[in-house]
Amino acid sequence: MPEVLDDNTRTQLGEILKELPETVKLVFFGQKPESPSCAQQRTILQEIAEVSDKVRVERYDFVKDRDKALEYGIDKIPATAVVTDRDYGIRFYGLTMGYEFSSLVEAMVLVSTGRSGLPEDFSALVGRIKQPVHIEVMTTLT
């Protein structure tokens, strides 16, 4: 598999990830035999992990590691869960390229710092939410 991230991106990424207060785990779910998109997503994650020792990749098979898939609530692949010791429930389904690459990096920074990045005055509104909520954002890579 050819390299996905160019040198420029690697350098920039290195700068950002260096600052991470807590190690980020990218939990990847694919399946053997590997589909092209699974292979590509796996490569992207590996390349991110190569840039910084603050990032670790864990790989699972959607079928063989069904328990793990259930634990992370994964229902389709390729899937990437962005977690630290804590799981804030952030998942990426499909390839994290293009625009979604920035979203992934942003998510890594957010979970690592443990801050949502929302203004303070939202806490009252957010505090009113007391039941499980599942948000799905449908995006495309461009």
Next chain:
Amino acid sequence: MASDHIRADMVDASEFSTLSQKYNVSGVPKTIINGSQFIEGTQPIDRLFLEILKVVHPEEFEKLKSEVRAARGGRRVRNPNPEHIYEVAIVGGGPAAMSAGVYAARKELDTLMIAQEIGGQVNYTASIDNYLGLPGIGGKELTEMFREHVERYPIAQALGDEVVSIRRDEEHYVVTLKKGVGYRAHSVIYCSGKEYRRLGIPREEQFIGRGIAFCATCDAPLYKDRRVAVVGGGNSAFTAARDLVNFASEIYLIHRRDEFTADPALIRQVSKAGNVKILTNRVVRDILGQEKFEGIRIRPSGDGPGEDLKVDGMFLEIGLIPNSDPVREMVQLNEKGEVRINHRNETNLPGFFAAGDVTDVFEKQICIAVGDGAKAALAAHEYLLEHQLTQSKVKVGDAWE
């Protein structure tokens, strides 16, 4: 991350085309909340939280909205006063009651609305296709529009408690609530609608909302990857099963007969789903579990050995019954327990009117409840005028409205 209750998926729409089709994605980003509420495009974050609140805690959302409306001056609702004698008390908060509220207020009647909950059955309806001029409107959305309309008028509202009895004193009607408060009025418009029939098995009430549910449209997402039972054999049972197909891992449709009354197309659609098992000639006998709902015990309809079914939830779709208990002793009901009315929405008691699903009106629909609510309020107005029981200055008919 702002809340422990929220999980978020970023989904590449082109990679997962089936899901995109299911959510009808035609532009991105598109945000889906709990599989049901859709937001197109990028939205300010406060809008997103409001939408979330609307989906998961409609009551909180309503509260927030009425706070906002009151602050803007568009809401003129008054507090109820047990000392006061109202000209008309409207019982109910569904379409019939809200329509009656608008018409009573426009006749400048001194009006009190007493309801357990605003919206009634409309809140249980995902999408309504037969309300004139608003095809495809969401049930909650329609309730909100009704509510905003009626709350523009200075009527008093007593919400959140249940009417347990209504009786007639010498001069007026006394409406007594569960918590003990009583309200008085010269006339009553009774619009308490219908509610879901229960099975009548032990501990049923205790588990309502904690394993027993009625509204699959509302609660299906809560049963993601879980096993559920749906009880009933009509359209509502099959619609519930269909709503659950995309969420639940296994669905048992339990019916006490071996023939269904649901539409054949719906039956076919549901029977085809791989995760639906249909169990006919079975009745639910018991609930399993002490504190937690763990399943049900079912038995063949005739007789035979019981069988335990481990399920995480049970939807009761066995029809609706009129909420006429509080007036059972006082007004004439038909054999179904519906309040008998004439074409002026009068009952056998002077000054006591009724409208909507609780009555024996032909067919139960939102538009019919709305129409009858209006008629009942106009008839009540006329009654109050005739008996000189109103200060209302409006003497003419409503012909031009």
